[in-house]
Amino acid sequence: MNDRPIIELTNITKIYESKVMHRALTQLDFSAKEGEFVAIMGPSGSGKTTLLNIISTVDMPTSGSVVINGVEPETLSDDDLAKFRRQHFGFVFQEINLLQMLTVEENIVLPLTLEGAPVHEMQARVQKVAEALSIDDILNRRPNELSGGQAQRTAIARALIHQPKLILADEPTGNLDSKSARDVLELLTTINEREGTTMVMVTHDPIAASYCDRVLFIKDGEFFNELYRDEHRQTFFQRILNVLSLLGGNVHDLRHM
Amino acid sequence: MTFRQFAYNNVVRNRRVYAAFFMASVFSVAVFFLYSMLLFHPSIEDRFLQEIAFVGMGFAEVTLYVFTLFFLFYSMRAFLQARSKEFGILIHLGMAKRQLQRLIFLETMLIGAAAIGVGTFFGFLFSKFFFMIVREIVRLPALPLYIAWEPFALTVGAFLSLFIIIALIAPIFIRTDEVNTLIHEDADSEHTDDFSPVRGYLGLFLLIGSYVFAATTKDSAVIGLIIVLPPIALLATYLFFTDTLPLALQWIRKHKWIYWRRLNLLSVTEGIVRLKENARMFFLVTIVSTVAFMSVGVLASLTSFASQYREVNPLGMTYKSAPGNPDEARHINGLIAELGKEEIDYDLVRFTVMEQQSSTTAHRVTILKASDMNELAMSFNASEVALSEGEAVFLPASQAAARKLKNTVVQTVLEPSDVPVIIRGAYMENLFPAGAHGTNAIILNDIDFEKIVQRPNAKEAFAYTYYAFYVSEWQATKEVGRSIERDLMPLSVSSSFRYDNPGASYSILRMTFSLLLFIGLLLAGVLFLAAGSFIYFRLYTSLDRGRAEYDVLRRLGVTNKEFKKIVNRQLMPQFFFPWGVALLHSAFAFMSLQVIWGALAEISIRKEMLLVLGGFTLLQLVYFYLIRWRYLAHVRAPLS
Numbered sequence: 097m098n099d100r101p102i103i104e105l106t107n108i109t110k111i112y113e114s115k116v117m118h119r120a121l122t123q124l125d126f127s128a129k130e131g132e133f134v135a136i137m138g139p140s141g142s143g144k145t146t147l148l149n150i151i152s153t154v155d156m157p158t159s160g161s162v163v164i165n166g167v168e169p170e171t172l173s174d175d176d177l178a179k180f181r182r183q184h185f186g187f188v189f190q191e192i193n194l195l196q197m198l199t200v201e202e203n204i205v206l207p208l209t210l211e212g213a214p215v216h217e218m219q220a221r222v223q224k225v226a227e228a229l230s231i232d233d234i235l236n237r238r239p240n241e242l243s244g245g246q247a248q249r250t251a252i253a254r255a256l257i258h259q260p261k262l263i264l265a266d267e268p269t270g271n272l273d274s275k276s277a278r279d280v281l282e283l284l285t286t287i288n289e290r291e292g293t294t295m296v297m298v299t300h301d302p303i304a305a306s307y308c309d310r311v312l313f314i315k316d317g318e319f320f321n322e323l324y325r326d327e328h329r330q331t332f333f334q335r336i337l338n339v340l341s342l343l344g345g346n347v348h349d350l351r352h353m
Numbered sequence: 354m355t356f357r358q359f360a361y362n363n364v365v366r367n368r369r370v371y372a373a374f375f376m377a378s379v380f381s382v383a384v385f386f387l388y389s390m391l392l393f394h395p396s397i398e399d400r401f402l403q404e405i406a407f408v409g410m411g412f413a414e415v416t417l418y419v420f421t422l423f424f425l426f427y428s429m430r431a432f433l434q435a436r437s438k439e440f441g442i443l444i445h446l447g448m449a450k451r452q453l454q455r456l457i458f459l460e461t462m463l464i465g466a467a468a469i470g471v472g473t474f475f476g477f478l479f480s481k482f483f484f485m486i487v488r489e490i491v492r493l494p495a496l497p498l499y500i501a502w503e504p505f506a507l508t509v510g511a512f513l514s515l516f517i518i519i520a521l522i523a524p525i526f527i528r529t530d531e532v533n534t535l536i537h538e539d540a541d542s543e544h545t546d547d548f549s550p551v552r553g554y555l556g557l558f559l560l561i562g563s564y565v566f567a568a569t570t571k572d573s574a575v576i577g578l579i580i581v582l583p584p585i586a587l588l589a590t591y592l593f594f595t596d597t598l599p600l601a602l603q604w605i606r607k608h609k610w611i612y613w614r615r616l617n618l619l620s621v622t623e624g625i626v627r628l629k630e631n632a633r634m635f636f637l638v639t640i641v642s643t644v645a646f647m648s649v650g651v652l653a654s655l656t657s658f659a660s661q662y663r664e665v666n667p668l669g670m671t672y673k674s675a676p677g678n679p680d681e682a683r684h685i686n687g688l689i690a691e692l693g694k695e696e697i698d699y700d701l702v703r704f705t706v707m708e709q710q711s712s713t714t715a716h717r718v719t720i721l722k723a724s725d726m727n728e729l730a731m732s733f734n735a736s737e738v739a740l741s742e743g744e745a746v747f748l749p750a751s752q753a754a755a756r757k758l759k760n761t762v763v764q765t766v767l768e769p770s771d772v773p774v775i776i777r778g779a780y781m782e783n784l785f786p787a788g789a790h791g792t793n794a795i796i797l798n799d800i801d802f803e804k805i806v807q808r809p810n811a812k813e814a815f816a817y818t819y820y821a822f823y824v825s826e827w828q829a830t831k832e833v834g835r836s837i838e839r840d841l842m843p844l845s846v847s848s849s850f851r852y853d854n855p856g857a858s859y860s861i862l863r864m865t866f867s868l869l870l871f872i873g874l875l876l877a878g879v880l881f882l883a884a885g886s887f888i889y890f891r892l893y894t895s896l897d898r899g900r901a902e903y904d905v906l907r908r909l910g911v912t913n914k915e916f917k918k919i920v921n922r923q924l925m926p927q928f929f930f931p932w933g934v935a936l937l938h939s940a941f942a943f944m945s946l947q948v949i950w951g952a953l954a955e956i957s958i959r960k961e962m963l964l965v966l967g968g969f970t971l972l973q974l975v976y977f978y979l980i981r982w983r984y985l986a987h988v989r990a991p992l993s
Contacts, residue, residue: 154908175912182910193905196898197622207909209618215609 102261102294103128103151108160110146110317120146121157121317130261131292133285135305136312137336139343143317144298145266151296152185152264153177165261182210186255186293190267194239194250201226201235204253211258225253229283245276252283256293263287265297269304281307302340306333313339356452360459367436373893374428375468377886381421382472382512383479384879388414388872389504390480391487394496409872414511416876420641422515424883427634428890429461429523435894454524461523465516473508487871553600556592559585567941578945586938590639593934594632599625616915619906620922627927631891635931638884642935642969645877647942650965662862666786666855667733669699669824670834673789675817678849684837685820691833692822700732700823706790707805708816709767718767719794719816721748722802726780732823735782740798747779748794751787755779770805770814785821786853830856877969885976888927892984899988920985928977936966 103126110121120143128134136144149155150162153169162169165184169177186207194203201222208218226232229249239247248268255263265284269277285307288295297308305311306329313320321339325332364371392410433440440453448456484496563586570578602625605612612621628635670688674681692699707720726748727737738746749755758779766773776795797805805814824830837852892899906916 152908175914178907178910178912178915180910181908185908185910187908193901195619195622195902195905197626198618202618202622205613206618209613209615210909210911210915212615215613218613219609 100130101127102130102165103296104161104163105147105150105157106161108147108150108157108162110143110150110155111158119317121150123160124314124317124319126151126312128294128296130294131288132310133288133295133308134297134310134312135308136296136298136314137300137302137305137340137343138314138320141316142314144314146317147314148264148266148296148298151262152187153181182207183258184261186258186260186263188248188251188255188263188265188268190270194247194254196239198239199235200231200237200239200242200250203239203250204235204257206254207258221257222253225257229253229256243276244272245279248272248276248280249283252280252287256287259291261294263293263295265295265299267299267301268297269299269301277301277304302333302336305336311336311339313343315343356456357459360456361463363456364460364463371432371464373886373890374425374432375464377424377428377883378421378464378468378512379472379475380882381417381424381879382469382508383476384875385414385417385421385511386473386476386504386508387480387483387875388417389507390476390483392507393501393503394484395499395501409869413872413876417879418511418515420880420883421512422518423637424887425515425519426522427637428887429519431891431894433457433523457524458520461520462516465512465520469509469512469516472512473505476508487868548596548599548603550596550600552592553596556589556595556597559589560593560597563589564937564941567945570945582945587640590934590938591636594628594635594639598628598632598930602628616919616922619919623919623923624926627891627923631888631927634884634887634891635927638887638931639934639938641880641884642877642932643938643942645873645880646935646939646966646969650939650943662855662859664783666827666853666859667783668786669822669827669830669856670852670854671786671789671822672820672837672853673817673851674820675849676812676815680850681818684850684852687836688820688822688834692824692830695829695833697824697826697829697833700729702729702732702821702823704819704821705806706816706819707802707814709770709772709805709814711763711793712766712768713763714765716793719748719790720745720767720797720802720805721790721794722799723796724799726784726796729784729821729823730782733782733784735784738780738796740796742798742800743774745774745776745795745797745801747776748785748790748796749779750790750792750794752783754792755781755783767801767805769810770808772801772804774801786855790819824856828856828859830854831860832857881969881972881976884931885928885973885980888924889980889983892924892980893987896987899984900990903988917985920981920988924977924981924984928973928980932970932973936970939966 105124105126108121108124108126109119112118112120124143124147126147136147138144146155150157151164153162153164156162156170164180167180169180172180194200195206198206204222204225205218208221222235223232226235229252231246231249231253234242234246234250239250242250248271252268255265263284268284269280272280281304284295284297287293295308297304299305306325309325311323313322320343323332323335323339326335368375388410392407392414443453443456444450481498484498488496563582566578567582602621605617605621606625611617672684672688674684689701702725704721704725709718709720710716711718723738723740730737740746747758747761749758759781760778761776762778763776764774765776774795774797780796805811808814822830831854833856834852834854838854838857903916906919911919
């Protein structure tokens with residue numbers, strides 16, 4: 097594992113100004129080393145997704161600096177930024193977000209077509225990724241013919257096909273049953289270990305978080321706590337639960353009952 | 354909240370979705386009302402023009418009615434499908450099927466009533482303006498604004514019935530049997546592969562076939578083709594959109610080297626989905642556009658026919674007096690006086706025209722005197738005839754006849770005067786209206802002409818007197834000689850004189866054609882707006898999907914430019930494919946029309962055709978950019 101930080105966010109503040117002004121992040125620092133698998137946890141509305149959007153350069157912070165793989169996204173034009181995203185990131189979402197009118201294969205190959213890769217190369221890569229994720233037998237199906245796990249694996253294949261440096265996942269197991277969720281997580285871990293791809297995952301689920309190297313907890317847009325993985329996933333999981341019980345405000349809520 | 358309030362709130366809160374629907378309805382009500390205002394206008398006195406206005410407007414109104422019916426029918430169905438989730442929830446909450454039907458009926462009638470009210474209001478507001486345009490184009494005398502109950506009654510009655518039909522039919526579109534599927538229905542999840550390759554090829558074959566026939570048609574076959582081709586083309590167009598195009602897209606899908614190239618992947622699949630949704634609408638738009646192109650093209654060419662009227666009628670007024678016409682002197686003096694009063698410059702040449710029989714053919718020959726002819730030629734600045742004794746030239750009835758007679762030489766004797774004459778060639782200047790002196794006329798030298806006149810029985814040889822008024826500002830004479838026309842009216846069959854005033858005839862022709870053209874243009878405008886609104890409406894109902902897609906694509910790193918390209922490729926075919934096919938259709942239809950038309954009036958309609966098609970394409974382009982702008986703005990709005 098390389099020690100160079102691939103993501104470096106310093107002093108990030110994000111304020112949404114619409115009808116109601118809303119401060120989503122307050123002076124938050126975040127960094128991830130190359131090859132690291134980081135989970136971001138926190139209650140609803142704590143700013144997890146905002147943070148992920150800022151890392152993925154879809155959103156810009158109100159103040160603070162962002163450096164991704166040595167590049168400051170703020171200095172890029174919109175089009176360059178889009179190309180930067182295209183080359184560096186792979187996305188996995190909760191609402192899977194496969195394009196309904198495309199088949200599994202077409203969904204997977206989509207990022208490559210944007211790059212204008214040669215067809216034979218695209219086909220070779222689809223085959224390879226599909227085999228690795230064991231979805232090579234459903235390549236011609238439509239998204240609405242897939243089970244939740246198959247759909248999420250398709251989404252992961254799409255995120256992997258162009259061999260990105262970073263995979264960003266927003267609740268990747270949110271809509272899955274426990275078996276599929278475990279499959280997906282093990283898959284992500286394998287990719288992380290084998291390919292050395294950096295992963296940042298937002299999750300609610302302590303089991304999902306326990307697969308990671310490190311868990312960052314945020315609350316109301318501010319840093320709350322950080323945990324590193326130890327030898328046993330079981331104890332790591334227990335420690336995550338402990339932080340969550342402090343974090344969730346559940347104790348406070350219970351008092352009113 | 355009462356049931357009616359609920360319906361009202363539904364409409365008001367869904368107003369953005371209803372907007373396109375509402376606008377198109379309002380526009381079509383307004384135009385319908387304007388037509389009705391003209392239809393019932395009390396001061397269009399000219400009976401002929403009134404008839405034209407009546408027939409033209411009537412036809413336009415029926416077309417408008419039928420099209421609006423189709424348009425509302427389609428939009429209503431698409432709209433109700435888009436709301437199926439909402440209906441699912443209502444049924445879940447225990448709404449009876451009959452209540453749901455009543456809800457939809459109330460909503461539709463609410464929109465309908467509002468559209469009728471607003472449309473009639475705007476129609477009335479703009480009717481003065483409309484009359485002014487009509488007056489300008491048609492050169493009618495002033496059309497005052499008037500208030501009568503008929504236009505209101507017709508418009509309200511027509512559209513009320515229309516909306517009631519729609520409101521009664523619409524609820525059938527909702528499948529109320531499976532509540533669960535209603536709630537979870539994903540409008541776009543339908544399969545896109547159900548088309549028949551056989552029908553696809555058949556469509557292509559029929560389309561190409563009808564084009565080939567239309568393009569290669571000859572005079573004799575054209576009448577048959579006019580009956581046979583339109584239904585074939587209609588069927589071909591339908592198959593083209595429902596089967597041929599999906600077949601073509603499927604072909605692309607199978608060929609990854611095209612399909613997987615850059616944005617093609619997204620564009621082609623999007624195309625398939627849209628085509629699937631809208632094939633019938635595209636068909637309808639294509640047919641309606643073709644009809645609009647055709648009618649406007651034909652009407653425009655009629656206007657150009659009128660503008661070439663002068664060539665067919667080079668003289669101003671003409672007066673042809675048979676022997677024994679008691680009114681001759683009175684009429685001519687009257688015309689001269691009127692021309693003087695209106696201060697119109699003219700040259701008057703009086704022809705004494707004789708008639709003889711040709712010894713060689715036994716046909717009657719109409720004979721004009723060379724010096725009379727030369728006097729007229731001088732007014733025209735045309736070449737004169739120089740004939741010595743025993744010589745004559747043909748006076749051709751038309752330019753086609755002139756070409757035929759140009760090199761003809763005939764030697765004959767004019768009977769019964771017994772005057773030998775050589776008729777050599779034709780007088781090539783075009784000074785008379787076509788066929789003014791029949792098909793067998795000659796110009797005879799003065800000496801021989803006098804021989805015929807001086808004969809004892811000259812009275813029998815005398816055919817008629819022809820007064821040719823050469824007027825350079827010929828259109829100015831349209832009011833001259835009205836009293837003569839009145840004399841002519843009651844005994845038109847065996848009249849002893851004939852009066853022609855091309856200035857007046859032209860103004861009637863022009864008015865008629867302009868009026869028809871104007872009606873056609875307005876109608877085409879309505880259809881065009883409605884078709885565009887429908888596309889917008891479809892886009893709007895699938896906006897959520899569009900936004901979700903935009904979000905995914907943005908994260909995948911699609912640049913703004915690329916996204917615009919994707920939207921372009923998504924919208925362009927929807928706007929321009931039906932129009933392109935319609936252009937092609939009408940181009941080929943014009944080609945076969947040119948055969949009849951060319952034979953009819955010896956004019957080419959190519960210029961008018963280009964003008965009309967170009968104009969429509971430009972309009973379509975403007976509309977396309979307008980809608981793309983709105984769509985992009987909506988899609989890029991942050992996800993709520």
